[in-house]
Amino acid sequence: MNLLIDARQLSKTFVLHQQGGLALPVLSDVSLQVAAGECVALTGPSGAGKSTLLKALYANYLVASGSIRIRHQQQWVDMATAQAHEIAAVRRHTMGYVSQFLRVIPRVSALDIVAEPLLEWGYSAQEAQQQAGAWLARLNIGERLWSLPPATFSGGEQQRVNIARGMIAPRPILLLDEPTASLDAANRAVVISLMREARQRGAALVGIFHDEDTRDAVASRIFQVPLAHAGHA
Amino acid sequence: MSQPVLSVSGLAKDYGNGQGCFDIDFELYAGEVLCIVGESGSGKSTLLSTLAGRLRADSGSVRFCDRDGRQHELTALAEAERRRLARSEWGFVTQHARDGLRMGVSAGANVSERLMALGQRHYGQLRETAAQWLEKVEISRERLDDRPSAFSGGMQQRLQIARNLVTQPRLVFMDEPTGGLDVSVQARFLDLLRRLVHDSGIAVIMVTHDLGVARLLAQRTLVMQRGRVVEAGLTDQILDDPQHPYSQLLVSSILQA
Numbered sequence: 001m002n003l004l005i006d007a008r009q010l011s012k013t014f015v016l017h018q019q020g021g022l023a024l025p026v027l028s029d030v031s032l033q034v035a036a037g038e039c040v041a042l043t044g045p046s047g048a049g050k051s052t053l054l055k056a057l058y059a060n061y062l063v064a065s066g067s068i069r070i071r072h073q074q075q076w077v078d079m080a081t082a083q084a085h086e087i088a089a090v091r092r093h094t095m096g097y098v099s100q101f102l103r104v105i106p107r108v109s110a111l112d113i114v115a116e117p118l119l120e121w122g123y124s125a126q127e128a129q130q131q132a133g134a135w136l137a138r139l140n141i142g143e144r145l146w147s148l149p150p151a152t153f154s155g156g157e158q159q160r161v162n163i164a165r166g167m168i169a170p171r172p173i174l175l176l177d178e179p180t181a182s183l184d185a186a187n188r189a190v191v192i193s194l195m196r197e198a199r200q201r202g203a204a205l206v207g208i209f210h211d212e213d214t215r216d217a218v219a220s221r222i223f224q225v226p227l228a229h230a231g232h233a
Numbered sequence: 234m235s236q237p238v239l240s241v242s243g244l245a246k247d248y249g250n251g252q253g254c255f256d257i258d259f260e261l262y263a264g265e266v267l268c269i270v271g272e273s274g275s276g277k278s279t280l281l282s283t284l285a286g287r288l289r290a291d292s293g294s295v296r297f298c299d300r301d302g303r304q305h306e307l308t309a310l311a312e313a314e315r316r317r318l319a320r321s322e323w324g325f326v327t328q329h330a331r332d333g334l335r336m337g338v339s340a341g342a343n344v345s346e347r348l349m350a351l352g353q354r355h356y357g358q359l360r361e362t363a364a365q366w367l368e369k370v371e372i373s374r375e376r377l378d379d380r381p382s383a384f385s386g387g388m389q390q391r392l393q394i395a396r397n398l399v400t401q402p403r404l405v406f407m408d409e410p411t412g413g414l415d416v417s418v419q420a421r422f423l424d425l426l427r428r429l430v431h432d433s434g435i436a437v438i439m440v441t442h443d444l445g446v447a448r449l450l451a452q453r454t455l456v457m458q459r460g461r462v463v464e465a466g467l468t469d470q471i472l473d474d475p476q477h478p479y480s481q482l483l484v485s486s487i488l489q490a
Contacts, residue, residue: 017478018485059467061474084453084467085262105427105449106420 003071004173004204005034005057010066012052013228025228026052027063032206032223036172039195039205041219048225050208054175057206058097059087070095070173092120095173098166100181102158104151110136110161111146117169135164139190156183167194174198176207180214192217236298237262238404238436239284244293244308246283254280254460257293263403266430266437268447268468270483271457277440278408280457284438285325285406286315297322300403320350324397328409330389333396334381340367340392341377347400366395370425387418391425398429407439411446423449444487448472456480 012027026049034040042050055061057068059079068079072094077086091097096117105113111132118128136146139160145153150161163179176195180188195218199205209215215222237260244257254276261267269277282288284295286307295307299322307315319325327333334343344363345353353359364374370391372384381389390410397405410426411419427450430437441447447454447468454471456464456479464477475481 014474015476017481055473060469062466062470062476085265087467088265088452103448105424107424 002036002202003033004036005032005071005206006067006069006076007032007057008067008069010053010056010068011064011228012049012056012061013064027056027225028228030066030226032057034173034204034206036202036204037199038221039199039207039219040221040223041215042206042208042223042225043215044225044227048227050225051177053225054097054177054206054208058091058095058175060097092117094171095175096166096169096171097175097177098163098179099177100159100162100179102150102162102165104149104158106151107149109147110141110150110153113150113161114164114168117165121169131168132164135168136161138194139164140187156187159183160187163191163194167198170198170201170203172203174203174205174207176205176209178208178210181210188214235263236302238298239438240294240296240298241284242294244280244283244295245291246279246288247291248279251459252276252279253291254283254457256461259455259462259465261404261436261438263436264430264434265453266439266451267453267455268451269438269440269455269457270442270444270447272442272483275457276460277457279460281406281408281438281440285323286310286319287325297404320347321400322403324400324402324405326390326393326397326405326407326410328412330381330386330393333393334389336380336382338380339378340372340381340384343381343392343396344399347396351400362399363395366399367392369429370395371421385418387414387422390414390422394426394429398433398435401433402435404436404438407437409440409442411441411443419446426450444472444484456483 008031010027010030014024014026016022030053042053044050052061056063063080066080069076070079070090072090077090079087111129114135115128115132118131133146141157141160150158159182180191183191192214195205239261242258245255246253257280269280271277283290290308297305297307299305305318341360341363344366345359348359348362364377367374367377372388372391381392384392411422414422423446451468454468455462456471456477458479464471464480471480472484475484
């Protein structure tokens, strides 16, 4: 088994200093291993920490304890302790994050937003734009929109631009936070096949999928996020 | 990865009465943009000026690695050497353009000044380089002979960028560069800056009170309060999962547009 994610004994408690230091335990003692070609669906009731776990793997949230070892270019990097520039390198080359929400950059066209990760991989501008166009077309974003900044696009269009940007670079690990939420059936089917293709090329996927159909179509395994117990910091 | 462009340890500038900056430690690598955020009086501009050698540090060390891999201890540098490095290896963009530009000479002369200071004398070449840099910052080359006093605020800030980047520095300090700009002008400036940083691989240390600017430009952020760094990390982590009470207050105070 070719392990790409090896997270052990993760704990996370949110401390809200503006609410008098209120402590909300969200993860306690969570361990998750994911191998190449797997797709792990995180499940559990709302508030159980699915999204927190995903964000912790990406080092977007800080864990209080535990290790998050990621296989990055033949080495293991612990995202819980790595320096900022090391985390940036892991995100650029190894681990992508696809959310529903696009953070719009003023004045940058949809085509360039999608092409950017490939430029960071060293592709030529022409090659990156060509591939970006193919991804946008596959996700049913009409060519007349490609040169426009997506600030004025509909929510669904922005979401699809974001999926293209998040998946275009063939990173070995993909974290997916409800990638098909609010998409219509046709576009959901496209995203499902994109995720399957990523698995086929050997990527490890971890995702939160709001509907069972999507989960059944892409997941190879279910991981129930265990409820945090109070009193564990 | 190669060695950091800047290594700061135990840096302090003490004005007395608890004013200044204290116990500053961080490293900055080529291509990284670091934002320093915090309210007025938190010591962020003092830190920036101390790093750039414009203020003398009271203790600690700032090591700068130049393009040939040589290390310089900036806190112990002779003034002449500091000026040479300031012209060739780093830049400084100020909040008020009139502090960073020569308002009495042409835009072209503003851009050429650092090149001339480094020994370039060929008039035609200097003029052509200046014209190219005006275009890079989206100012028409027709404005080469105009004085910056005839420019809008956004153009003046872009001219400052050209004036600083023309010598291809390794590191650029920026003190609230978007502070006086309208929101629409700001977006253009930020997009331009983002592109230039990406293309040139320079390292940037920027003081800002705008967390949106930090989110857009900076991989890393330092949060300062009362002269000290209370939280340091990836910008998205600090904005999405702030740990320190002051960072939480700062993040929760952003108006959602």
